[in-house]
Amino acid sequence: MSSIQDIQQEIIEEFEMFDDWMQRYEYMIELGKSLPLIDEKYKTEEYIIKGCQSKVWVHADLKDDKIEFTADSDAIITKGIIAILIRSFSGQPPQAILDADTSFIDKIGLKEHLSPTRANGLVSMIKQIKLYAVAYQAKAES
Amino acid sequence: MATASTTSTLDVLRIRKDFPILNRKVNGQPLVYFDNAATSQTPQQVIDVIVDYYSNYNANIHRGVHALSQEATDAYEQARIKLQKHFNIPNAYQTLFTSGTTHGINIVASGFAEILKAGDEIIVSALEHHSNIVPWQMLCEKTGATLKVIPMTTSGELDMEGFDAILSEKTKLVFVNHVSNALGTVNPIEEIITKTHQVGGAVLVDGAQASPHIKANVQALDVDFYVVSGHKMCGPTGIGMLYGKEKWLEKLPPYQGGGEMIDQVTFEKTTYAGLPHKFEAGTPNICGGIAFGAAIDYMNAIGFEHIAAYEHELLTYATQKLQEIEGLRIYGESKHKTAVISFNIGDIHPYDIGTILDKLGVAVRTGHHCAQPIMDFYKIPGTVRASFSFYNTKEEIDIFVNAVRKAKSMLG
Numbered sequence: 198m199s200s201i202q203d204i205q206q207e208i209i210e211e212f213e214m215f216d217d218w219m220q221r222y223e224y225m226i227e228l229g230k231s232l233p234l235i236d237e238k239y240k241t242e243e244y245i246i247k248g249c250q251s252k253v254w255v256h257a258d259l260k261d262d263k264i265e266f267t268a269d270s271d272a273i274i275t276k277g278i279i280a281i282l283i284r285s286f287s288g289q290p291p292q293a294i295l296d297a298d299t300s301f302i303d304k305i306g307l308k309e310h311l312s313p314t315r316a317n318g319l320v321s322m323i324k325q326i327k328l329y330a331v332a333y334q335a336k337a338e339s
Numbered sequence: 340m341a342t343a344s345t346t347s348t349l350d351v352l353r354i355r356k357d358f359p360i361l362n363r364k365v366n367g368q369p370l371v372y373f374d375n376a377a378t379s380q381t382p383q384q385v386i387d388v389i390v391d392y393y394s395n396y397n398a399n400i401h402r403g404v405h406a407l408s409q410e411a412t413d414a415y416e417q418a419r420i421k422l423q424k425h426f427n428i429p430n431a432y433q434t435l436f437t438s439g440t441t442h443g444i445n446i447v448a449s450g451f452a453e454i455l456k457a458g459d460e461i462i463v464s465a466l467e468h469h470s471n472i473v474p475w476q477m478l479c480e481k482t483g484a485t486l487k488v489i490p491m492t493t494s495g496e497l498d499m500e501g502f503d504a505i506l507s508e509k510t511k512l513v514f515v516n517h518v519s520n521a522l523g524t525v526n527p528i529e530e531i532i533t534k535t536h537q538v539g540g541a542v543l544v545d546g547a548q549a550s551p552h553i554k555a556n557v558q559a560l561d562v563d564f565y566v567v568s569g570h571k572m573c574g575p576t577g578i579g580m581l582y583g584k585e586k587w588l589e590k591l592p593p594y595q596g597g598g599e600m601i602d603q604v605t606f607e608k609t610t611y612a613g614l615p616h617k618f619e620a621g622t623p624n625i626c627g628g629i630a631f632g633a634a635i636d637y638m639n640a641i642g643f644e645h646i647a648a649y650e651h652e653l654l655t656y657a658t659q660k661l662q663e664i665e666g667l668r669i670y671g672e673s674k675h676k677t678a679v680i681s682f683n684i685g686d687i688h689p690y691d692i693g694t695i696l697d698k699l700g701v702a703v704r705t706g707h708h709c710a711q712p713i714m715d716f717y718k719i720p721g722t723v724r725a726s727f728s729f730y731n732t733k734e735e736i737d738i739f740v741n742a743v744r745k746a747k748s749m750l751g
């Protein structure tokens with residue numbers, strides 16, 4: 198399994214291939230379609246992320262000491278963003294997720310290109326992913 | 340058929356020169372500002388008034404003996420008279436400055452808290468801005484009164500038979516917006532006012548969305564209260580107006596305690612100052628009030644008949660162009676609408692469309708527009724809302740419609 202850093206580097210390189218925002222967005226929409234979907238039973242208020250104008254649900258499971266994320270959103274661009282996040286964090290141990298830097302989001306031009314309300318959603322998504330890592334880390338230590 | 344270049348009623352190109360912000364670029368594209376229902380843009384004439392105030396006569400009002408204070412007080416009171424004349428209010432002291440529509444509504448709601456009893460009823464419409472329903476819910480909790488709702492129809496209009504069914508002698512207050520912010524429907528407030536008065540109730544009309552397009556005559560309407568926000572009428576944010584019939588303003592208790600509202604204070608008793616100061620505690624938004632007056636002058640110089648006619652032309656043109664897009668559904672199909680189009684395309688999320696439009700320089704609103712009950716009625720998460728103003732053009736509508744087509748092809 199590649200490290201979070203390697204995966205993020207890979208994502209940055211993929212996004213560098215595009216010359217304009219439209220291609221980036223089209224790619225993001227494609228990525229959104231490949232998102233590992235959350236089980237319908239978790240699409241409830243409890244798993245919803247606040248701070249997004251569109252709905253986002255994220256669920257995490259610990260398998261072999263690694264966190265597997267699934268998610269969904271009712272908006273396709275949001276789904277693309279969450280797919281990028283999950284690709285870099287899913288299948289990683291909690292500590293690695295906690296230590297991970299999220300500035301790659303800036304490097305692929307997402308933060309600067311997204312509207313402020315959406316950017317807030319992005320921040321909330323990262324926070325939620327890190328919270329899952331905190332929770333599983335605490336569980337492992339207890 | 341209308342073409343992009345025919346504009347009949349206004350010299351829009353000249354008007355656009357008054358709005359410096361319309362020259363800016365967003366994401367490398369010329370700005371197309373179609374979020375006027377949220378906030379209108381500010382003409383240079385109003386910006387100049389703001390700069391002049393802070394450059395030349397910034398001072399506190401109603402208190403000082405010195406020249407600046409006198410100048411500021413005069414300008415503020417003249418602005419009040421401009422608003423009074425504009426809305427045909429009987430007296431300047433019934434023209435209260437507020438921080439905006441929300442504030443005006445809260446003044447009335449908190450005043451009615453002292454008047455209502457258990458068993459009384461308040462009626463609101465299903466087309467309200469939901470943050471404006473909250474004060475009434477709080478009021479009902481406090482007083483034991485009951486909240487009833489005028490239902491809406493699929494075309495986005497109020498169901499007036501439904502209104503007749505809930506109106507009764509128990510009705511003490513009806514709250515309705517003149518124009519719905521989410522759909523643009525112009526509501527039959529004349530009929531609502533007449534019928535409510537027949538049962539002895541009062542009517543508060545939220546004119547936030549109507550005031551940029553319709554010049555309301557509060558005496559002809561015989562409305563009990565009318566509230567507006569300056570920032571939707573080419574004025575600054577943080578300023579608005581509440582009109583009230585004299586008998587109501589006398590009857591309602593003051594909203595806040597503080598300076599300005601007081602006649603005499605002793606530790607035994609405070610006597611309240613007369614209108615309008617009873618409701619204007621503390622140092623007000625002096626510059627905002629003066630600039631609001633200037634904004635009203637600006638709009639009147641163009642003329643509300645011209646504004647309405649031209650915006651109707653834009654609405655018709657945009658509606659027709661959007662309807663050519665397959666799968667696009669417009670919500671709110673009343674014949675009586677201001678220049679607002681709320682729509683969705685198939686099951687594409689409105690937020691996705693809004694994001695792509697923003698990349699293309701087109702500013703629209705997406706979401707539930709603070710009108711969750713309307714969205715629940717249509718069973719949708721929200722809509723894309725484009726709202727036009729008299730400084731918009733058909734060329735901008737063409738750019739917008741092309742952007743919508745582009746978004747559809749990317750997202751569909």
Ligand SMILES: Cc1ncc(COP(=O)(O)O)c(C=O)c1O
Nearest residue numbers: 439440441468516520547548568
């Ligand atoms: C119908 C309606 N009422 C009230 C408001 C609230 O106005 P303000 O935020 O200026 O108080 C709005 C603003 O969006 C509105 O559209």
